[in-house]
Amino acid sequence: xxxxxxxxxxxxxxxxxxxxxxxxxxxxxxxxxxxxxxxxxxxxxxxxxxxxxxxxxxxxxxxxxxxxxxxxxxxxxxxxxxxxxxxxxxxxxxxxxxxxxxxxxxxxxxxxxxxxxxxxxxxxxxxxxxxxxxxxxxxxxxxxxxxxxxxxxxxxxxxxxxxxxxxxxxxxxxxxxxxxxxxxxxxxxxxxxxxxxxxxxxxxxxxxxxxxxxxxxxxxxxxxxxxxxxxxxxxxxxxxxxxxxxxxxxxxxxxxxxxxxxxxxxxxxxxxxxxxxxxxxxxxxxxxxxxxxxxxxxxxxxxxxxxxxxxxxxxxxxxxxxxxxxxxxxxxxxxxxxxxxxxxxxxxxxxxxxxxxxxxxxxxxxxxxxxxxxxxxx
Numbered sequence: 001x002x003x004x005x006x007x008x009x010x011x012x013x014x015x016x017x018x019x020x021x022x023x024x025x026x027x028x029x030x031x032x033x034x035x036x037x038x039x040x041x042x043x044x045x046x047x048x049x050x051x052x053x054x055x056x057x058x059x060x061x062x063x064x065x066x067x068x069x070x071x072x073x074x075x076x077x078x079x080x081x082x083x084x085x086x087x088x089x090x091x092x093x094x095x096x097x098x099x100x101x102x103x104x105x106x107x108x109x110x111x112x113x114x115x116x117x118x119x120x121x122x123x124x125x126x127x128x129x130x131x132x133x134x135x136x137x138x139x140x141x142x143x144x145x146x147x148x149x150x151x152x153x154x155x156x157x158x159x160x161x162x163x164x165x166x167x168x169x170x171x172x173x174x175x176x177x178x179x180x181x182x183x184x185x186x187x188x189x190x191x192x193x194x195x196x197x198x199x200x201x202x203x204x205x206x207x208x209x210x211x212x213x214x215x216x217x218x219x220x221x222x223x224x225x226x227x228x229x230x231x232x233x234x235x236x237x238x239x240x241x242x243x244x245x246x247x248x249x250x251x252x253x254x255x256x257x258x259x260x261x262x263x264x265x266x267x268x269x270x271x272x273x274x275x276x277x278x279x280x281x282x283x284x285x286x287x288x289x290x291x292x293x294x295x296x297x298x299x300x301x302x303x304x305x306x307x308x309x310x311x312x313x314x315x316x317x318x319x320x321x322x323x324x325x326x327x328x329x330x331x332x333x334x335x336x337x338x339x340x341x342x343x344x345x346x347x348x349x350x351x352x353x354x355x356x357x358x359x360x361x362x363x364x365x366x367x368x369x370x371x372x373x374x375x376x377x378x
Contacts, residue, residue: 088118088146091230098217104149108136111143115235115266118222120148121346122242122272123159123211127152138350138360141237148222148247151214155243158207162303165204166343208307212274215243219250226264227255235266235290239358241345242304245273245319252285265289269356270318271296271335272345274308277316279325286329294356295323296333303342 088105106129108119119136132147139145226236238248248270255261268289286293297319298304304319316324322332333356338348345352353360359367 088225088231091225093221095224097220097224098213100151100214100217100221101153102149102151103218103221105146106132106149108133108139108145108147109143113143115142115237116144116146116231117141117237117239118146118148120150120238120240120244120247121155122240122244122246123162123346124152124156125159125163125346127156131156135241135346135349138362139239139353140359140361140364141239148218148244150218150247151211154207154211154214158204158211158243161204161207162343165303166341204307211243212246215246216250218247219252220254222247222251223254223258226251227258227260229264236264237267237269238265239269239271240273241271241349241352242274242319242342245270246275249273249275249285249318252288253281255288256284261288263290267291267294269294269296269358271352271356272298272301272304272319272339272342274304275318277318277321277323279323282318282323282330283325283327286325286327289329291329292331293329294331294333296335296352296356297321298339298342298344299334299336301339301342 089107091105093100093103105118108117117139119139121132121135124131129149129152132149136145136147225231238251240246240248248268252265252268255264265288268285270293273295282293282295295318299320301320304317308317308319322334323330335352335355338351338355339345350360350362354363
């Protein structure tokens with residue numbers, strides 16, 4: 001009788017151990033499934049979520065698998081791609097910086113992958129949303145790409161002024177070339193410069209000043225979006241021209257003030273940027289970026305030269321010259337061969353993107369054809 005009692009106690013003890021062991025194993029497998037599922041969700045853009053839940057059913061049972069698909073699965077997807085599935089397009093300003101009136105995102109290319117791109121224009125020639133899209137129509141840096149819609153009214157006013165200035169008979173390229181060919185080119189150029197500055201100042205001073213100020217505010221707003229992971233926990237590439245590049249620069253400046261600023265930005269491409277070319281400040285923003293910080297500049301961008309120098313005490317301007325830095329992250333690209341003036345940044349964007357080594361639609365198709373050919377030859 002005694003031996004039977006001892007035996008039954010031992011059996012009960014062993015059963016409890018096995019039960020505890022099975023429970024630990026199930027929890028371990030659940031954790032493994034969650035991590036593996038997270039990777040699968042990232043790689044497939046969320047398409048693997050139903051399969052993950054179905055596979056987990058064999059380990060945890062139907063009820064647990066259902067819970068995983070509805071909570072853990074959604075948490076993984078929300079963490080990677082932004083809450084509620086809306087991501088950037090669902091963003092609305094809760095905290096408004098300064099006088100900023102408009103700040104929202106529109107889709108350039110609709111896809112889901114573990115990397116996304118945000119492209120920002122610096123002016124508009126028309127007040128329609130499509131004008132924000134036009135410069136980036138050939139951009140294909142990632143499958144998921146957005147453009148920032150910001151301060152349409154002011155950017156359109158600025159674009160109109162830039163266009164009028166550029167095509168003005170007083171300071172057109174034809175007039176400048178004619179001036180260069182005269183015998184008194186140096187004297188006439190020196191005499192003409194004050195008149196040009198006065199002309200530019202009278203036409204564009206206010207729109208430019210307003211947009212420069214709004215760009216700083218939009219930069220802070222963008223920093224808030226990125227720091228709060230509205231786009232999810234994925235690496236992001238930022239690219240912009242003119243005042244759009246200024247938005248990005250001040251976004252990085254704002255992010256520097258926060259302890260959780262790293263691990264968000266993958267690459268930054270700034271083109272014709274009306275900001276300081278200070279080596280110290282560019283080195284500081286480069287610390288936030290995991291990959292490269294590209295400074296695309298044009299030495300003969302006379303509009304930027306006259307306008308920005310008239311409104312700033314900075315001697316070095318990023319959009320006009322290289323950043324004198326030994327930081328390997330900072331890449332200077334001279335666009336002077338392709339950009340004859342500030343308006344060319346929008347008009348020649350595809351060529352510029354290829355020059356700074358950013359993938360375009362054409363380059364994507366070329367790479368695809370090359371890859372398929374290599375596969376066939378194997």
